[in-house]
Amino acid sequence: MVGYLSARLEEALPVLREILSSEFGLAIVLGIFVLEGAMLLYFIPSEGIIPAAVFLTDGSPLDVFVLLTVAVVGATAGQFALFTAAKRLGRERLLDSRWVRIGDERLGRFDSWFENWGPIVVPVSNSLLFTRGMLTIPAGLAELDDREFLLLSAIGTLSFESLLAGATLFLLSV
Template identity: 35%
Template sequence: MFGPAADAVLALVGTYGAVVLLGVFVLEGALVGKLIPTRTLFVAAVLAVGVDAVAFLPMLAAAVVGATIGQLLLFVSVRRFGVDPTTLAVIPGDGDRIEGADRWLDRWGLPAVAVSNALPGTRGWLAVPTASSAVSAPRFAAASLVGSTVYTSALLAVALGIGGAFDLVVGGALVPV
C-alpha cells in the first residue's frame, strides 16, 4: 500500500524492532536514555508491526524487560560501585529529584517503585534510593517489572487505539464512497 521503501522499513521493524526497543528501554531504565523518546518509539513500533497480538507481544516484552534490566543495572551500579547518577552528564536530573524519590520510598516503601515506574517522568528514579536501602535486588526487580508492565501496557493501549482509529478511517467506515 505504501510502496517498496515503506514495506522494507516495516519488514525491518518487524524483524529488529523488539531488539531495538530492548536496547532503548535498557537505556531509559538506567536513566541514560531519558532524552530518547521511548514512548513515541514504542507506539510507532507497535503501529508498524500491526495490532495483531503475535506481532506486538514481542515489542511489549522487549520494552518491559529492557526497562527492568536498565533499572537493575542502575540499582547495582549505585549499590555495588557507589555511582551517583546526578554527577553523570549523560543522566538528566539533580539532587532534588533524588531527594524527592527518597521521600517517596520512605513514605510508601517498595510499592512506590512500582507506582513510580507506571508514571511517565518518574520512571527509574527510585532505583537510586532503593539501592541505598535494605531492599534486595530481586525484590526491587519485581517491583520494577510490575510498574514497567503497567506503563508499557498503557502505551500499548494508546498504540492499539491509534491503530484502530486509523483502520476505521482508512478502512472505509468514515471515508465516503
C-alpha cells in the same frame, strides 16, 4: 514546517518498519529499552517507543505481546543496572558521575517518596508519566532486595507499556 516533518515521517516509516521486522529489530528495541531503563535515553521520549512500534507492526496480538515482553525485559534490565550502580557507588559518587542526570534536590524528593511509602512506589512510579524509573536510585540507595526490585520494576513497566499499547491499539481501531 509541519508539512516538511510529515513528509519526512512518511519517508521514514517504511524504513523503520523494515528495521523492526528485520532479524535485528527486536534486539534494537531491546537495546533502546535497556538504555531507557538505565535513564540514558535522552533523545527519544520513552512514551513514544511502544506506540511507534505497535503502529509499525500493525498491532497484531502476537506482535504486541512480543513488544511488551521485550520492553519489560529491556527496561527492567536497564533499571537493575542503575539500581545496582546506586547500591554500589552510593549517593555522592552516583550524583558526581557524568551519566546520571538527576540533581540532588530532585533526587531528594524521590528519596522521601521511598522513605514514606516504601518499595511499593517502584511499580507505581514506573506506571506514571514523568516519574518512570525515578525511584530506581532511591531503591538502590535503600539497598532493597535485588529480586524484590526486579519484580516491582517489571510490574510497573508492564503496566505502563500495556497502557501505552492499549491506547495505541484503540487509536488504530478508531
